[in-house]
Amino acid sequence: MLTTPATIRTLQRKLYCKAKQDPTCRFYALYDKVYRADILSHAYQLVRSNKGSAGIDGVTFEGIDANEGVAAFIAELEEALRNKTYKPDAVKRVMIPKSDGSQRALGIPTIRDRVAQMAAKLVIEPIFEADFCATSYGFRPKKSAHDAVDAVTDAMFTGHTEVIDADLSKYFDTIPHSNLMATVAERVCDGAILHLIQMWLKAPIMEKDKDGKKRNIGGGKGNRKGTPQGGVISPLLSNLYLHILDRIWERNNLQQRLSARIVRYVDDIVILCRRCKAEKAMSVLRDVLERLGLALNEGKTETVNTFTGKFDFLGFSIWMGKGQKTGNYYPHVQPSKKSLQTIRDRVTELTKRERTLLPIERIVNEVNSTVRGWSGYFHYRNSSKSLVQVRRHVEHRLTTHLRKRHKLKGWKAGYAKFPRGSLYEKFGLYKVPTSAGWKKAHAL
Numbered sequence: 068m069l070t071t072p073a074t075i076r077t078l079q080r081k082l083y084c085k086a087k088q089d090p091t092c093r094f095y096a097l098y099d100k101v102y103r104a105d106i107l108s109h110a111y112q113l114v115r116s117n118k119g120s121a122g123i124d125g126v127t128f129e130g131i132d133a134n135e136g137v138a139a140f141i142a143e144l145e146e147a148l149r150n151k152t153y154k155p156d157a158v159k160r161v162m163i164p165k166s167d168g169s170q171r172a173l174g175i176p177t178i179r180d181r182v183a184q185m186a187a188k189l190v191i192e193p194i195f196e197a198d199f200c201a202t203s204y205g206f207r208p209k210k211s212a213h214d215a216v217d218a219v220t221d222a223m224f225t226g227h228t229e230v231i232d233a234d235l236s237k238y239f240d241t242i243p244h245s246n247l248m249a250t251v252a253e254r255v256c257d258g259a260i261l262h263l264i265q266m267w268l269k270a271p272i273m274e275k276d277k278d279g280k281k282r283n284i285g286g287g288k289g290n291r292k293g294t295p296q297g298g299v300i301s302p303l304l305s306n307l308y309l310h311i312l313d314r315i316w317e318r319n320n321l322q323q324r325l326s327a328r329i330v331r332y333v334d335d336i337v338i339l340c341r342r343c344k345a346e347k348a349m350s351v352l353r354d355v356l357e358r359l360g361l362a363l364n365e366g367k368t369e370t371v372n373t374f375t376g377k378f379d380f381l382g383f384s385i386w387m388g389k390g391q392k393t394g395n396y397y398p399h400v401q402p403s404k405k406s407l408q409t410i411r412d413r414v415t416e417l418t419k420r421e422r423t424l425l426p427i428e429r430i431v432n433e434v435n436s437t438v439r440g441w442s443g444y445f446h447y448r449n450s451s452k453s454l455v456q457v458r459r460h461v462e463h464r465l466t467t468h469l470r471k472r473h474k475l476k477g478w479k480a481g482y483a484k485f486p487r488g489s490l491y492e493k494f495g496l497y498k499v500p501t502s503a504g505w506k507k508a509h510a511l
Contacts, residue, residue: 069112074105079193086197086254098259100190101183102148107141110185114178114299122177123159123273123281131178144179148186151259155180157271158295160284172240174272174295184299187263192303194254199306200313205333206302212381213447215332219339219380220398222328223373227339228387231349232378234367235356238334239305240293243360244268247294247308264304268294306333312355321351337380345370379403382444400448407453410441411460418468427494430468434461435497442499451502458499465490 071079078100085092100106121127131140147153156177162170176184192208199207204215244265251264272286272295286295294301309331316322316329326341327348338348349370356362371378374396377386383406388399417433438461442454470481490496 069116072105072109075109075189083193083197086194093254093256094194095256097190097255097257101186102145104145106186106189107145107182110182110189111137111141114181114185120175122175123157124177126178144182155266155270157273158286160272160274174297176298181299184267188300188303191255195307199310200317202329203310203313203331205306212332215330216381216383216400218330219337219385220400222339223387223398226341227328228373229340229342229345230371230373230378231338231345232369232371233336233352234364235334236362236364238361239296241361242292242294242308244291246360247304250307267298267300302333309334311359315355332381335381382406401450402445402453410457413437414461414464418464420471423472431494431496438499439497446500454499454501458501461499462487462490465496
């Protein structure tokens with residue numbers, strides 16, 4: 068993980084402290100910080116560490132190294148920002164398959180634009196971070212998805228067991244630009260910064276056909292809604308707009324008045340209520356979203372009694388489970404069916420018969436990388452049984468792959484030649500941990 072240089076940390080700390088001390092303070096002179104050489108250099112390193120693909124111009128990090136070099140690349144961007152001749156390129160749209168068969172649109176800016184966005188983010192994020200409520204967890208420094216899940220279970224421990232699992236309808240595509248910019252301007256009044264953000268919001272969206280031809284499919288100056296998923300600054304802007312919901316909940320003391328606690332991870336919203344209070348909380352939620360120009364996805368939004376049903380949040384299924392030894396109820400957290408199916412399908416894909424021509428070291432490395440990342444996230448709370456299932460699936464699939472690679476007939480021959488121990492000792496397979504870390508808590 069990259070360490071933020073001391074000069075940038077000092078700037079961020081000053082901006083954060085000023086914003087925290089004076090909630091009415093508005094910042095007018097920020098743009099000159101965005102094109103500072105140290106900030107642009109660090110922004111480049113951060114973008115590179117994310118290992119993103121090329122944008123619509125086809126420029127890659129390897130291409131930058133091989134051609135003008137990083138120093139010249141940053142110097143050119145610095146000059147364009149300083150002279151205010153910088154104009155963003157079109158955003159490249161790619162479609163990412165979803166588990167339900169549908170596709171999600173992902174917008175990929177060019178590396179140049181990603182670096183500029185990261186530089187702006189480094190400067191303005193501390194200001195908004197000072198305002199964000201404790202109930203917001205998504206894409207925030209020193210906050211995590213596990214923290215959000217902990218907040219949910221902590222509320223369930225205190226009797227908030229009736230849950231509104233809210234799903235917003237096409238949130239990233241429907242954020243009204245005028246409302247969003249007004250929200251940004253509550254704190255940031257530097258016209259050059261606002262102009263930068265406006266340009267990024269209105270960048271044309273293009274995609275490449277199979278024959279390599281580019282075509283414009285949206286965005287542009289006439290576009291008045293949405294911030295593409297995939298942009299560096301999009302999570303901050305998306306978080307900022309829904310901060311209005313958090314702020315209304317906090318300032319109107321709705322947690323006490325409605326006996327309803329809100330936990331938000333960007334557009335993943337859970338409202339935990341005491342029994343018979345969910346209807347009022349749902350009414351308030353609908354009213355706030357309507358004022359924001361947003362809408363619930365009625366087909367996916369539901370109210371769940373967690374003693375009799377489950378809800379999914381950030382890849383986990385959560386419900387009030389009964390302890391086998393004590394008989395007491397407690398929040399039970401484990402990977403959702405969708406999360407389990409995703410990792411099974413991915414491992415199966417990596418070990419399919421068609422890949423037997425590839426070096427076995429490559430197969431194992433790809434499986435290890437995939438499974439290590441998945442288990443690193445889900446090695447948590449009550450997930451031990453699920454982790455056991457995943458480990459067995461990984462062992463089974465690699466044994467099957469080796470059996471086909473060596474043209475062995477029958478399962479017995481495969482398991483005889485490649486016993487479980489050899490998968491780890493000889494081939495270096497990553498061993499999925501099967502004893503999940505569990506947070507101590509009191510059962511109801």
